[in-house]
Amino acid sequence: MADNFLAYRSDPPVVPVWLNKGDNAWQLTCATLVGLQSMPGLVVLYGSIVKKKWAVNSAFMALYAFASSLIVWVLLAYNMAFGERLLPFWGKAGPALGQAYLIKRARMPASAHYYHNGTVETHMNEPFYPQATLVIFEFTYAAITLILLAGSVLGRMNIKAWMVFSPLWLLLSYTVGAFSLWGGGFLYQWGVIDYSGGYVIHLSSGVAGFTAAYWVGPRLKCDRDRFSPNNILLMITGAGLLWLGWSGFNGGAPYAANITASVAVLNTHICTATSLLTWTCLDVIFFGKPSVIGAVQGMMTGLVCITPGAGLVHAWAAILMGLFSGSVPWFTMMILHKKWSLLQKVDDTLAVFHTHAVAGLLGGVLTGFLALSELSSFDLPISGEKGVFYGGGLVQIFKQLIGALFVILWNIMATTAILLSVGWFIPLRMPDNELMIGDDAAHGEEAYALWGDGEKFDATRHETIVHNGAASADVTVQQQLSNLGARGVTIQL
Numbered sequence: 001m002a003d004n005f006l007a008y009r010s011d012p013p014v015v016p017v018w019l020n021k022g023d024n025a026w027q028l029t030c031a032t033l034v035g036l037q038s039m040p041g042l043v044v045l046y047g048s049i050v051k052k053k054w055a056v057n058s059a060f061m062a063l064y065a066f067a068s069s070l071i072v073w074v075l076l077a078y079n080m081a082f083g084e085r086l087l088p089f090w091g092k093a094g095p096a097l098g099q100a101y102l103i104k105r106a107r108m109p110a111s112a113h114y115y116h117n118g119t120v121e122t123h124m125n126e127p128f129y130p131q132a133t134l135v136i137f138e139f140t141y142a143a144i145t146l147i148l149l150a151g152s153v154l155g156r157m158n159i160k161a162w163m164v165f166s167p168l169w170l171l172l173s174y175t176v177g178a179f180s181l182w183g184g185g186f187l188y189q190w191g192v193i194d195y196s197g198g199y200v201i202h203l204s205s206g207v208a209g210f211t212a213a214y215w216v217g218p219r220l221k222c223d224r225d226r227f228s229p230n231n232i233l234l235m236i237t238g239a240g241l242l243w244l245g246w247s248g249f250n251g252g253a254p255y256a257a258n259i260t261a262s263v264a265v266l267n268t269h270i271c272t273a274t275s276l277l278t279w280t281c282l283d284v285i286f287f288g289k290p291s292v293i294g295a296v297q298g299m300m301t302g303l304v305c306i307t308p309g310a311g312l313v314h315a316w317a318a319i320l321m322g323l324f325s326g327s328v329p330w331f332t333m334m335i336l337h338k339k340w341s342l343l344q345k346v347d348d349t350l351a352v353f354h355t356h357a358v359a360g361l362l363g364g365v366l367t368g369f370l371a372l373s374e375l376s377s378f379d380l381p382i383s384g385e386k387g388v389f390y391g392g393g394l395v396q397i398f399k400q401l402i403g404a405l406f407v408i409l410w411n412i413m414a415t416t417a418i419l420l421s422v423g424w425f426i427p428l429r430m431p432d433n434e435l436m437i438g439d440d441a442a443h444g445e446e447a448y449a450l451w452g453d454g455e456k457f458d459a460t461r462h463e464t465i466v467h468n469g470a471a472s473a474d475v476t477v478q479q480q481l482s483n484l485g486a487r488g489v490t491i492q493l
Contacts, residue, residue: 018105020128026257027133033248034140036241038066042147045238047447049293049350050154051223052230053438055447058154062147065166069143072167077142078135080171081178085110088186089410091179102132106255110184113381122381127255137252142174144249145201151350152209155219155227156435159442161426165418169208173414177204177407191382192403193371193396196253196264198308198363199407206357207408210348211415217429218347220436227349230447232292239296243272246303250310253379260378264311267318268303271310274322275302282330297333297355301325304359309367311379313387317370324366329358361404368392368400 015021039062047059069077076093083091091110096102111125127134146166153162177200179185181192194200218224229235250268254260279298283291305325306318313321333354337343343353373386386392419428434441 016105018128019130020256023127023256024129024133026261027127027129027137027252027255030248030252031133031137031140033245034137034144034252037245037249038062038140038144038147041238041241041245042144043238044234045242046151046154046350048231048234048238049229051227051438052447053440054155055230056439056445057159057442058150060443061150061154061157061159061162064159064163065146065150066143068163068167069146069170070139072170073139073142074135077171077175078138080175081142082108082134082138082183083110085184089176089180089406090185091175091183096131096135102135103130105129106131106134108183110179111188111381112184113189121383125255134255138178141197141201141249142170142178145174145197145205146170148201148205148352148356149209149212152213152348152352153216154349155223156347156429157212157216158427158430161216161422161428164422164426165212168418168422169415172418173208173411174200174204176410176414180406181403187403187406188381190399190403191380191385191396192399193312193367193376193380193385194308194364194403195311195367195379196250196307198304198360198367199403202304202307202356202360203364203404203407204360204411206353206355206360208411208415209352210346210357211412212419213348214346215416215419215423215428219349220432223435224347229293235296236292239299243269243299243303246272249303250307254311258378260311260375263315263375267310267313267315268306270315271306271318271322271325272299272302274319275299275305275326278323278326279330282327282334286334294330297351298326298330300355301329301359304356305363305366308360308363309371312367312371312375314370314372317372321363321366321370324362325359328362329354332358364400364404365397368397371396 043059043062046062047055050058074096076095078096079094080086080091083094086092106127106129108125111122112120113122115121146169149169150162150166180187181194181200182188192199219227246268247265250264251261253264276295276298279301280290280295283289283294302322302325305321309317309321333351337354346353348354367387369388371385371387371390371392373384373390373392376385377383385396388394388397422428430442439446
């Protein structure tokens with residue numbers, strides 16, 4: 001009976017023999033979860049964690065980056081990251097748009113790994129679902145990387161400069177890291193471990209964000225001195241979407257609904273909870289109060305730190321990584337930042353350097369120590385690869401550090417080159433008089449329909465209040481205020 005329905009036809013090409021419906025459903029679910037981390041997760045988080053006057057601009061930077069990166073991704077970038085090899089660190093650019101291409105079985109042409117004698121050790125990565133599924137899943141990784149980078153330049157970057165910079169950075173920087181570590185490039189072939197983006201996504205966005213913050217310049221002094229969130233409850237909501245979305249972020253990395261995916265999802269949440277609690281305890285010990293913003297930062301560092309090894313380590317190792325991710329970035333942010341002049345000079349709005357670059361590097365190094373051979377054999381292209389604690393030797397740590405160094409240097413150079421080029425045509429930073437205004441100057445829109453900042457309520461700008469069933473022109477302003485419940489009160493935000 002099922003064959004009578006189009007959706008359940010078993011004959012190719014609707015359901016080809018290579019298609020695994022479970023893997024396809026899981027991968028599309030993971031793509032949606034990672035997409036939700038950006039839209040609406042980071043849109044909500046950014047719009048609420050900044051000052052009221054920057055809520056619209058911050059949210060829109062994330063919204064624009066998500067949309068623009070998708071077009072660049074399908075036109076050129078996907079194949080630069082996961083296509084045929086062009087250079088040891090880059091794939092050949094090309095579109096991922098034709099249906100003849102998208103309905104074929106997914107494949108990463110450069111991902112085959114060979115022994116020194118030229119024989120195949122690990123065959124090309126070919127998941128059991130169509131190329132279209134892989135294209136959209138990998139896009140969500142690329143988009144969130146760019147949006148995380150934006151956190152470093154909130155509150156002052158010229159939105160027009162961001163509109164040009166963001167697709168260029170995805171094309172010229174992100175694709176290099178993705179191909180080198182995931183798509184079959186030289187770091188992938190050498191055996192650098194990055195299970196789900198500790199380097200490709202987090203170290204990359206943290207370093208590029210810090211570099212961008214340096215070139216764009218700082219916020220106004222008044223904003224740097226006091227930049228309190230305009231809505232902490234919404235901030236927590238955005239953070240919650242980010243946390244739960246990480247089930248797709250790390251669960252989708254094996255490209256299948258397999259054992260590794262299950263281990264990765266569990267380890268992700270264990271490490272994150274441990275990190276959040278560690279950061280919160282340190283805040284209480286040193287500052288006397290548990291900071292909600294601090295808890296969100298601890299959550300973030302836990303998610304980032306476990307990412308390079310989520311499917312490769314024991315659950316107890318995830319707890320250990322959470323202890324490190326809740327304490328090391330806390331130390332660099334709260335202690336080292338105040339002592340290192342470079343960190344103080346660069347205005348990294350949301351401390352992306354600490355929460356992503358530091359935590360991502362930390363996770364990559366810890367994975368080099370803690371990766372378990374039995375789990376690594378399920379996911380890595382090189383057989384027998386394992387961490388130092390399981391007999392892997394210090395060579396794995398050396399590989400992890402060299403991989404990190406490449407990602408750092410490339411992102412510094414590429415981000416600098418792109419920003420300096422854009423700066424020739426568009427000012428990177430908004431002028432001071434517009435920075436004083438914020439959203440209204442950048443977009444002609446404001447986040448909240450409230451009056452404040454010294455303004456007085458102007459009833460003529462609002463709809464006429466319905467009085468006794470009809471609008472009355474004789475109703476006084478004071479009566480309108482009374483009907484609104486605003487008897488002479490001015491709200492100050």
